[in-house]
Amino acid sequence: MGDSGIYLFYCIYGIETKNNKYFTEYFNKLINLKNLGNNTELELELLYGIAGYLYSLLFLKKYLLSKNNVISFTKEENLLNKIIKEIFFELIKKGIDNMNLYKWNKCLLYPFPLNDDPYLYLGAAHGLIGVIYILLCAIKIYPDLLAYEDKNISPLIKNKFENLQNLLLINLNYIKSLQIKSTGNFPDDIEGKDSDEKVHFCHGCVGAVHLYLLADEIFPSNNFKDVSIKCNRCLWEEGLLYKGNGICHGMSGICYSLIRLYLYTKDELYLKEAFGIAFGTLDPKIQKLVSEYVDPQRKAKGIPDTPYSLMEGDGGLLIMYYDLISLVDGDND
Secondary structure, three states: OOHHHHHHHHHHHHHHOOOHHHHHHHHHHHHHHHHHHHOOOOOOOOOOOHHHHHHHHHHHHHHHHHOOOOOOOHHHHHHHHHHHHHHHHHHHHHHHHHHHHHOOOOOOOOOEOOOOOOEOEOOOOOOHHHHHHHHHHHHHHOHHHHHOOOOOOHHHHHHHHOOHHHHHHHHHHHHHHOOOOOOOOOOOEOOOOOOOOOOOOOOOHHHHHHHHHHHHHHOHHHOOHHHHHHHHHHHHHHOOOOOOOOOOOOHHHHHHHHHHHHHHHOOHHHHHHHHHHHHHOOOHHHHHHHHOOOOOOOOEOOEOOOOOOOOOOHHHHHHHHHHHHHHHHOOOO
């Protein structure tokens, strides 16, 4: 929701247009955002906070790796590596600090919003699932992080969790323990007290699919894939969301979880289900229900507050269509 995504886009634009001056200008702006990490009032989660900033840095790192044979940004990449590791461990430190603050010992804590009646969310956009996912994204790109010693943070990890791998496994297993057996969904909050009625990317099993398939890649002996597969019942049975067609709390978000399941397992069932939910975004009867849905958090009935955006609106829907069609059309645009 902040500047990091904009600066990231301009960095990539500078690379694609071979404009080194342009890239350097926006790379420096992106890196300078690291100073926000020292702000104790800054949010921590994915949508508004430090985890989202780390995502932008990791996206750029992955992009530069894909271009290594074409261009070289050695100086910038070395700085990027340094900042990524700093932000990575800062997120872990914040999670441990909050555990101590809340006198909680089961998992890292990332309250949201920090300064206005904070809540201990579990979900991907605002809670623990999203933060752990980003930490795993960093480890996928930098496997050496599991053995990396940060002089400021490593002692905190050792005191509570023994080592970084154990920390991550404790968090993954705790989140797994909250999965509701009858539906496969997840509650909204970290204690598992709230209902499981939300089936959104921002809350519930939709974001958990991505977390546990990535966890299965990094820790293959733990069979985390089963957690994501158990989510499928809820995705399919509840996936025609009347909140709309977008990614954050709409049908596109459901489709992306089913697409991810299909790509990981190669099971055609998930691809068929993804098309089934996608057809719901075009079905007149379902869209009539969407247009009549009353959401007290919205400014207007049946319309997202940002109706053309990637997160809530038609931007994300169109990209989902493209990605879904690409799975059956291959490279044929």
